[in-house]
Amino acid sequence: MVEMQLRNRGIHDPQVLGAMRSVPRHEFVSAQYRFRAYDDNPLPIEFGQTISQPYIVGFMTELLRLDNRHRVLEVGTGSGYQTAILATLAREVFTIDILAPLVEAARTRLTALGFANIRFDVRNGYLGWPEFAPFDRIMVTAGPAFIPNALIDQLGEGGRMVIPVGDISKNQMLKLVVKDDLSRIDIKESVPVRFVPLLNNPKEVT
Numbered sequence: 001m002v003e004m005q006l007r008n009r010g011i012h013d014p015q016v017l018g019a020m021r022s023v024p025r026h027e028f029v030s031a032q033y034r035f036r037a038y039d040d041n042p043l044p045i046e047f048g049q050t051i052s053q054p055y056i057v058g059f060m061t062e063l064l065r066l067d068n069r070h071r072v073l074e075v076g077t078g079s080g081y082q083t084a085i086l087a088t089l090a091r092e093v094f095t096i097d098i099l100a101p102l103v104e105a106a107r108t109r110l111t112a113l114g115f116a117n118i119r120f121d122v123r124n125g126y127l128g129w130p131e132f133a134p135f136d137r138i139m140v141t142a143g144p145a146f147i148p149n150a151l152i153d154q155l156g157e158g159g160r161m162v163i164p165v166g167d168i169s170k171n172q173m174l175k176l177v178v179k180d181d182l183s184r185i186d187i188k189e190s191v192p193v194r195f196v197p198l199l200n201n202p203k204e205v206t
Contacts, residue, residue, distance in 0.1 A: 001025070001054050005040040011058040015066070019088040020058055025051075027109060028081040047099050049196055051079045052141065056193060060162045063176055063190065064137045066090050071132070073154065075125035076141035076198065080106030086139060087115050094132050096123040098199045125198050128154045135159065142198040143172045147187070155179045164195045 002021045011017060026037035028051055033043045042050040052060075061082075066072070066089040074083055077097035083106060087093045097103045100122045107120045123129060125140070126148045134156030140163035147165055155161050159179045166172035171192035178186045 001038045006058045023084045028079040070136035072137045073135040143195040144198040168197045
């Protein structure tokens with residue numbers, strides 16, 4: 001997976017490649033999909049959500065430019081796979097999801113794998129986790145129609161946020177939000193992507 005799907009497609013950060021080599025992706029998919037765990041495709045998980053394809057996980061992680069000093073907010077815990085990659089690289093990860101069963105399953109899974117630098121909560125991703133802001137990095141793994149102001153506010157000076165934005169019926173655009181040391185915001189478009197929508201309410205799950 002690392003050599004064929006990541007390095008050969010332009011993911012070169014050795015820390016990112018090392019993290020993705022060390023985290024057992026098959027632990028984050030259901031038994032019926034384990035034979036496909038290392039394919040370069042998204043896979044379904046519970047409640048109509050997905051675990052992103054390895055290349056996109058690596059690409060988004062590389063955009064963040066993480067190191068072991070950083071405190072990271074992850075919006076969209078999902079299976080916990082991206083959480084594990086972030087926690088391997090960062091000092092501390094604060095991960096939230098609006099779907100409580102996903103949060104609890106990820107907590108159980110990541111604790112069993114030995115991760116001790118992750119905090120979990122059930123929250124609306126549009127609102128972030130202000131009690132622990134500011135964050136050095138923010139990773140959003142579901143697609144809102146716009147960049148939530150609360151997440152921009154919770155990004156610290158010198159911070160970076162990666163977020164897919166756009167109409168869920170079409171390709172979304174992966175965006176990199178950078179806040180400089182004077183709190184000025186620069187937003188760059190990266191690549192088209194397809195993510196599940198960022199939910200405002202768990203009742204939106206069908």
